[in-house]
Amino acid sequence: MVITLLPLFLISAVTIGLLLRSWPILSAYSLKELLFGSIWKPSQGLFGFWPFIVGTFWVTVVGVGLAVPPCLLVSIYLAEYAHAFTRSIAKPVLDLLAAIPPVVYGVWGLLAIVPFVETFLAPFSKRWLAFLPFMAVNSPTGFSILAGGIVLAVMIAPLVISVVFEIFATVPNDLRFASLAIGATRWETIRRVVLPQVLPGIIAGIVLGASRAFGETIAVLMVVGNVPQVPGSLFDAAYPLPALIANNYGDMMSIPLYDAALLCAALILLGVILIFNIAATLVLKRFMK
Amino acid sequence: MNSHIQVRNLNVFYGKQQALKEINIEIPRQQITVIMGPSGCGKTTLLKSLNRFLELTDGTQISGQVLVDGQDIYASAVDVTEVRKRVGLLAQRPTPLPMSIYENVSYGMYIHQMRKDKREYKDAVRHYLELAGLWEEVKKRMHDPATSLSIGQQQRLCLARGLAVEPEIILGDEPTSALDPISSQHIEKKLLELKSQYTTVVVTHTLRQAKRLAEHVIFMYLGEVVEAGPAQEVFNHPQQERTRQYLEGLF
Ligand SMILES: Nc1ncnc2c1ncn2[C@@H]1O[C@H](COP(=O)(O)OP(=O)(O)OP(=O)(O)O)[C@@H](O)[C@H]1O
Ligand SMILES: [Mg+2]
Numbered sequence: 001m002v003i004t005l006l007p008l009f010l011i012s013a014v015t016i017g018l019l020l021r022s023w024p025i026l027s028a029y030s031l032k033e034l035l036f037g038s039i040w041k042p043s044q045g046l047f048g049f050w051p052f053i054v055g056t057f058w059v060t061v062v063g064v065g066l067a068v069p070p071c072l073l074v075s076i077y078l079a080e081y082a083h084a085f086t087r088s089i090a091k092p093v094l095d096l097l098a099a100i101p102p103v104v105y106g107v108w109g110l111l112a113i114v115p116f117v118e119t120f121l122a123p124f125s126k127r128w129l130a131f132l133p134f135m136a137v138n139s140p141t142g143f144s145i146l147a148g149g150i151v152l153a154v155m156i157a158p159l160v161i162s163v164v165f166e167i168f169a170t171v172p173n174d175l176r177f178a179s180l181a182i183g184a185t186r187w188e189t190i191r192r193v194v195l196p197q198v199l200p201g202i203i204a205g206i207v208l209g210a211s212r213a214f215g216e217t218i219a220v221l222m223v224v225g226n227v228p229q230v231p232g233s234l235f236d237a238a239y240p241l242p243a244l245i246a247n248n249y250g251d252m253m254s255i256p257l258y259d260a261a262l263l264c265a266a267l268i269l270l271g272v273i274l275i276f277n278i279a280a281t282l283v284l285k286r287f288m289k
Numbered sequence: 290m291n292s293h294i295q296v297r298n299l300n301v302f303y304g305k306q307q308a309l310k311e312i313n314i315e316i317p318r319q320q321i322t323v324i325m326g327p328s329g330c331g332k333t334t335l336l337k338s339l340n341r342f343l344e345l346t347d348g349t350q351i352s353g354q355v356l357v358d359g360q361d362i363y364a365s366a367v368d369v370t371e372v373r374k375r376v377g378l379l380a381q382r383p384t385p386l387p388m389s390i391y392e393n394v395s396y397g398m399y400i401h402q403m404r405k406d407k408r409e410y411k412d413a414v415r416h417y418l419e420l421a422g423l424w425e426e427v428k429k430r431m432h433d434p435a436t437s438l439s440i441g442q443q444q445r446l447c448l449a450r451g452l453a454v455e456p457e458i459i460l461g462d463e464p465t466s467a468l469d470p471i472s473s474q475h476i477e478k479k480l481l482e483l484k485s486q487y488t489t490v491v492v493t494h495t496l497r498q499a500k501r502l503a504e505h506v507i508f509m510y511l512g513e514v515v516e517a518g519p520a521q522e523v524f525n526h527p528q529q530e531r532t533r534q535y536l537e538g539l540f
Binding site for chain 2: 083084085174175176178179180181182183184185188192193196197
């Protein structure tokens with residue numbers, strides 16, 4: 001009993017701690033000014049989180065958007081088509097990929113993805129896609145939302161694949177056999193019998209991946225450029241919330257309210273991730289019981 | 290004998306373990322054939338070889354032929370979904386699909402595009418529910434989830450679902466073993482009513498059920514067919530010692 005309450009207690013303690021420490025800024029500025037202010041100049045007393053919120057949002061959306069379609073196909077393949085042998089290999093490989101430290105993904109992003117965006121994707125987009133919204137190429141470097149999103153997509157893929165695969169595995173084989181027995185193909189069986197059963201679980205798995213992406217710090221920080229501006233394109237640099245905290249906490253603490261502002265950013269981050277996780281866990285629990 | 294299915298030199302392995310050895314049998318058209326034998330002798334395996342369900346298990350190896358109307362269902366040009374449409378299966382435990390009662394019955398017809406419009410689907414669903422003896426009980430709740438039915442009703446629903454794709458052959462793997470006595474009687478009664486239109490193959494563990502249903506009997510032991518023939522002959526004058534022992538309840 002005490003053990004099960006411990007995490008709850010810890011989360012409450014962290015939340016209350018953050019709330020207390022960010023209280024100075026919360027009482028000095030209105031929530032609207034903080035959340036929607038687009039200028040971040042702490043030395044002039046301007047603390048607008050909007051650039052960071054938009055940056056976090058875009059990096060997460062791009063990461064999840066790139067990860068989900070291939071991950072779904074891979075999970076469906078592993079769960080419904082692959083031989084037991086393939087599965088027995090895929091499982092440890094996925095676990096291994098999930099266990100690689102984020103900083104390694106960051107280095108890989110720095111060495112491979114940033115140059116790839118700079119020398120290939122950006123010129124391509126400039127030539128063919130620039131008329132689309134969010135596709136304009138304004139900055140010449142590869143440090144961008146897109147680079148961050150690609151690195152994130154690769155990072156969260158093992159998690160999303162594992163979770164979705166597990167959810168497919170909860171569908172009893174008897175249901176598949178019932179459908180196959182009247183002459184349905186495998187695909188018809190997946191589409192009409194299996195997928196409707198697992199859809200809420202798939203969404204929960206994606207939300208879990210999104211929450212992982214949302215909070216990811218190091219790997220994204222290394223490739224996303226870290227410019228406190230409201231990004232207008234996938235090729236712009238951005239500055240996600242976790243990177244803001246990691247880069248600045250401990251420095252420049254002489255500026256008034258700076259410390260409180262960063263802890264307020266942490267509070268926002270914690271709040272969003274808690275909501276994501278609780279929602280996903282509630283849905284998944286229904287499946288895994 | 291007018292045989293609908295002929296099995297020739299069928300051997301089945303699960304990995305290294307041989308489950309069926311050199312099976313050669315004939316299954317008569319539009320009669321009920323009952324497969325009997327002690328647990329683990331290969332009854333389910335033989336049944337699954339008739340609708341190509343064995344290949345759904347990893348590591349099965351199949352050799353030999355299964356001819357339906359003279360055509361080998363394992364030939365490479367044969368479409369497996371077509372085989373399974375012709376050869377329906379009633380499972381041991383009822384497995385309603387996670388849909389409404391109506392959709393369970395229309396599912397197969399819909400997959401195979403067997404009707405033209407909604408009206409036709411509706412009429413067909415009613416027809417097959419009547420055929421399975423379930424219509425009166427469910428006509429007011431067609432759009433309730435199929436899982437809300439009792440186990441016995443679910444099994445009749447599965448029968449209707451199978452019949453709806455117009456199979457020629459119905460396989461049943463101990464189709465009443467999960468049911469209460471009344472529901473079992475329902476299913477048995479339906480199988481007897483339907484036998485003049487369908488070739489039926491039923492696995493059963495209970496000798497009394499075998500005697501009530503069978504016109505043709507196949508007796509198996511340790512992966513081999515020991516004896517097969519018309520029910521009267523096998524039950525009254527078994528040729529093999531093993532069959533005699535089984536019929537006397539010695540194992
Ligand atoms: N998927 C499988 N993998 C490995 N061996 C199997 C598998 N299915 C069945 N067997 C083996 O094949 C043999 C025949 O099994 P089968 O299920 O056909 O027997 P059965 O006559 O239907 O038995 P029961 O009366 O208990 O249902 C058994 O020895 C069984 O252990
Ligand atoms: Mg069996």
